[in-house]
Amino acid sequence: MTQRARDLRPSPISATVDFDADGVQHGFLKLPISNDESAWGAVMIPITVVANGEGPTALLTGGNHGDEYEGITALMKLASTLKAEDVHGRVIIVPMMNVPAAQAGRRTSPMDGGNLNRSFPGDPDGGVTEQIADYFTRYLVPMVDVALDLHSGGRTLDIVPFAASHHLENKDQQRQALAGAKAFGAPTAMMMFELDAAKLYDTAVESQGKIFVATELGGGGTTTPERMAITERGVRNFLIHYGLIDGELEVPAEPQVYVDMPDASCYVQSEHTGLLELTVSLGDRVEKGQIIARVYDMTRTGAEPVVYHAQRDGMLVARRFPAQVNMGDTIAVIAEVVDSLDG
Secondary structure, three states, X not given: OOHHHHHOOOOOOEEOOOOOOOEEEEEEEEEEEOOOOOOOEEEEEEEEEEEEXXXXXXXXXXXXXXXXXXXXXXXXXXXXXXXXXXOOEEEEEEOOOXXXXXXXXXXXXXXXXXXXXXXXXXXXXXXXXXXXXXXXXXXXXXXXXXXXXXXXXXXXXXXXXXXXXXXXXXXXXXXXXXXXXXXXXXXXXXXXXXXXXXOOHHHHHHOOOOEEEEEEOOEOXXXXXXXXXXHHHHHHHHHHHOOOOOOOOOOOOOOOEEEEOOOHHHEEEOOOOEEEEXXXXXXXXXXXXXXXXXXXXXXXXXXXXXXXXXXOOEEEEEEEOOOEEOOOOEEEEEEEEEOOOOO
16 A cells, blocks of 8 residues: 555445455445535445456446446446356446546536546545545555556547557556557557546556556447447457456457557647538548648638648547537547557
């Protein structure tokens, strides 16, 4: 236990499941609240624990952001179907980490405006979102060996389905995470650069020496049959790869594409407000200098649009989903296509 963990009071969150018991348990993480609608209430975060004897522990999470439905849906389905006799070890499933956000269909919590994935390591004396982050950091993550966090673009982004790992100081930890990202079996595997990693769930897990795989699996605030198939196949592959269930990895029909995000220049952010026209599609290859977007002034006619060019060769891996764009919004992400992510 870290000095920080020793200095903090116990989490106000309690679990209605026994993490040490074998079998299938469905329950809740209960966070006491008191507001105008419920004086002695609780935020109820659904959780499923499927355990069977000795073996590793995997933590599967979705709904870190409440409008990212691919992961939420896949984990709700898995929680209803995974059987104890099929598991070697323990699988902890939390389909909606940020339940208030998920129930509201928003990226952030309507209870305190908190973005859970910018709230780690959390605080037991903070708002609802920080209290959830603290429970994961100090109670759930220490239990596990491997963690999979299922993201997508939500309402404002659309993203090529990929699984990713990060550059880490511990190269063995990095190697194991990258192997899991590849085994997930999305069409694309990525070495991902985060704009600000300090308060991410990813960092909270990795800093404890755990193996962490992140995903982005579509977006637009909805799901499609194709992307759900990728997500469900990926979750199963993840569990097979790390020895939680038996089976053969199911590989994509087409060879997996490897992409690397070396730095923040991969993110193209708007310096204008207006109507966005993307001139390339998700998954398209682009060349440095190529026109990738135009932004039109919506306050007048006759004005020339502002043109945005690719700053590097690569592939368009993410794009803004709504057509209206504000200054500072990410409108495109271009990653380098590479032959290998190893090394």
